[in-house]
Amino acid sequence: MSSIEDKFAKLNAEFAPGQEVRQSIDEVSIEIDKIPGTSVDFSHGDIDAHAPIPGSIEVFNEGFEVGGAQAYTEYRGSLEIREYLAEKLTNFTGWQIKADDQLLITPGTQGALFLAMGALVSRGDKVAIVEPDYFANRKLVHFFDGELVPVKLDYYNTDTRAGLNLEELEAAFKNGVKTFLFSNPNNPTGVIYSRDEVKKIAELAAQYNVSVIVDELYSRQLFDERDYTHLIAQDEINSDNVITIIGPSKTESLSGYRLGVAFGSPKIIERMEQLQAIVSLRASGYNQRVLKLWFDEPEGWIENRIKDHQAIRDDLVSLINTQDGFKVRPTEAGSYLFPEFPKLKVSLSEFVKILRVKAGVTVTPGSEFGPGFENSFRVNFSQDHQASVDAMKRIIQVVEELRQ
Template identity: 40%
Template sequence: MSVREADQFLKLDGGGHGLLDTTHFDTVRFPPPEWASSAIQEAVSNGAWAYTPYRGDPEVLQNLADSISSFMGSRVSADQLALTPGTQGALFTTLSALVDEGDLVLLADPDYLFCERILAFLGARVERVPLDLTGPEPTLDLEVIEQFMPEQPRLLLFSHPNNPTGAVYPESMIARIAELAVEGGFRVLVDELYSRLVYGTVPFPHLRSQKGMEDRVITLLGPSKTESMSGFRIGVVVAPEDVIASVEQTLAMTSLRAPAYAQRVLAKWLSDDDDFLQQRIADLESIKNDTVAALSQVPGVKLSPQAGTAYLFVDVSSFGVSDVEVARALQQEAHVVVSPGYQFGPRGSGHFRVCYARDEAEWAGALERMVVCLTGLANGAGIFGP
């Protein structure tokens, strides 16, 4: 079946439908920081803040420029920023501003499920760059990028940390991507939505801090995941000024601006929240370890836990049934919604993505049901028969 048919078949529309929905974070267990509530209430009480320029309130942008500069290790000016309706809005408006019909775009595989769908909507030609998790460090197949360089790609697109696998790339790979971009004359769009959600002492290299990339890379950021502010619908584009100008025009035509009151919550984002961030990462890492331990009990399941995000990308290719069928069984038997791997590209087939940012007690029961269901499938005794 087609991607659209499979989504409709599994009711993957973000609604949950009364099931435990692991396609996104549990924002009850993991609420936004305390300062977010007071910031939004202050904004709502000031009607003068209801309308802003298309790319964002100038005061907010100036404050963000300083905090993002510190975070990324690369100087950012307010003229290099635009605020969007969520990071999803950042992805669509930026791709709409940059990509024309027939343009060659290189896309990591697997990667965030809406990337290829947006590119198809825009009429781009997509060629996939495989992600390899089998070596000592995760890496994209850079030889594939080199292979397509004579065809003058318009853009390289990837998420970092990778969604769905959680992979954090080594600095050597990020540095080589920068060299290839400069050599090949193409731009790179990197979605760093999860760049604050990295475990242990693994360093996170920002592509923008690499030599020659300030005028060549577009970085997407936002507080929707690590800080659980998805409901605020606010994203950030960090890009060269010519790209920001095009993004601004796209914003004007699609949404006028990011939610103006929500823009004000960014005043405290990326600053003075180390205690909050460390506690959140510690809580999620504990749940991650429990999730890995539980799913490792299932015969035939292969796990490659990575250093970022709150996702596991579970390999069930040995079961002999499709990832759509596995997702359907988990819905019907375990009452849990997962994201089947086909959504993330061809290399995602035979996997499913699960978000373990859940309430611990509720998640423990769900894991027990999942283990029973998956073990049945592994043994050929699931709902599809032997």
């Protein structure tokens, strides 16, 4: 196999969320009757059930009326909008952001992640990645020819911290890791790194001179009034080695506009812009305008969104916990649950195809998030409340029919 064929073999996107329509389903011949019910696609949030920030389309239209000046921004994004975001994100994180050289607007948070990894990782570089974590993280390491160094998240053995194996992390750093990438809250489990964990990560990164990319995509959607600690704002860390990634696609349901933001080290931001110049030029100019609504939502809007999602979480967790052989750690932030289910007569990939074809339920298989998660699946429960509960009941019914 040539090196490029090998590279793309590792990028297989067949099971990536949203791509299920491209799966071949010939092999789903298991004798299960169709289970009726409203189809639910748990692979991503339902923005029809949880609508975008009010006024987004009006603000987009304003941007179109502005014309050329809004269409052709600097590659790093409109200065006016970067200034707005710098102020809002300084308030949010407690770290002083300069609009000129510490912040970049990207086509979605995925875009920010790609640029940050491209700015830091080259052939042979060791990159520490948490397992489980966002499925694209590992693919990015492969794409940039880095060497993946996994660090375990023991998310079941604690409820006061995320459960990162800090000894493993230090050993990885000691062993030459140059970049550490992780999501907080963790995707797929929805657990939050404790203040102590974040401070220890900061300390180790400073000690071993490791660059850190932290994906804080869901950090506004905190349940049970939990605390959240922003890595970049900690005294222990050298902020010149940190990039934070965030965007309005999840809690705020602005995913259709493809908007993301990266902030932190001026040196890394500069490289990310150079890379953006050949990857996509800029986030769509008119779309950038919509960022003016972010962190300025109507009074109570975010609080209600969190309350609605916490209620869905509660119902799903209760339902899962009544089932023999199931196990789940309740989401602390964001809209993901990552339940473990009992051993089945079919493989994980067969199971998710059966769920989709026979029960009208799409989930993301655990194998997307790292090795060793063959008995887990991820759901994004930002769905219609009743439909998501009914869909979880259908999942449980299929598991009962297929269990060993």
